[in-house]
Amino acid sequence: MPADVTVTLTPNGNTFKGITGLVQGTDYTVSGNTVVISKNYLNTLAIGTKTLTFDFGVTANPVLTLTIKDSKPQFTGLGVTIGTAAGKTGDTVSVPVTLTNVSKVGNVGTCNFYITYDPNLLEATTVSAGNIVKNPAVNLSSAINSSTGTISVVFLDNTIGNELITSDGDIVTITFKIKGTTSQTTPVNFKTGGAFGNGSMSKITDVTYVNGSVKF
Incomplete structure (x- = not known):
């Protein structure tokens, strides 16, 4: 805005x-x-x-x-965006991680990425599969480290071709409980590392990461 x-x-x-x-x-x-x-x-x-x-x-x-001007990020290849959310102390909010321009890279067959947050201000409670993930019980896994404020996400089409990500949308949604008591905007950022690959297991090199936040 x-x-x-x-x-x-x-x-x-x-x-x-x-x-x-x-x-x-x-x-x-x-x-x-x-x-x-x-x-x-x-x-x-x-x-x-x-x-x-x-x-x-x-x-x-x-x-x-x-x-x-359009303030939205412009992606030449795959865009990976952490969303924003707002609430008050004690509220539970949902922050999506969205893939954009999937068609430009063909598809996504595998990926892993890491997200950081301030564990003094937020409590990550769940990571749930988004609407573009097929057979998430098999193809998606995640872990929350509440002491370091780190979330890891791994997607792999175990069929190697039949359950690829082929459209834009949410790959995961992270649920946070707001612990902070002083009004502020706390970042939810991508951590260095991770990669995306297509259905042929070739690395997708044109990937743009956009960080998010929670406001309370």
Whole structure:
């Protein structure tokens, strides 16, 4: 989500009447010569450019051009993303690990990866198979080390071809209980190591990892 945008006005003796098409107090606020454009308004804008006219009642009113970009990670190959979750102390939250662009690499026949978290703030309770894993009782295994805050996940199509991962979706979902009592966002990150391979057991080299978090 974008942040507020702060603009400092230089009136040059003119009176600021507002931003054309926007609602003061909702889309933006004014304090002296400072205008703050709300992130909530900015979040409604489509990707591309947006021009905002600052009305001073003159012939050539100043114009601010905003460039709105897609903040989602762009994957050239396989994307592996830890999701985000939010709750409060004592809550149980679910954090998915999602594969994206599986078709670009053909399929996934095997993988292993490691995830770290702060065991003082979170308690990992379960790792369950996601919607893209076939026959998880045989093909998927995981382990939680609560003392080090480490989760290991291993997937292997034991049929070597008939139960490959062939579509995007969640490979696992991790359930955490929030132990922390001071409001913050605590990271849930990939740990160095691990690899992905296709159905021919060849290593998939174009893999992008995106970390996640839990907010409380």
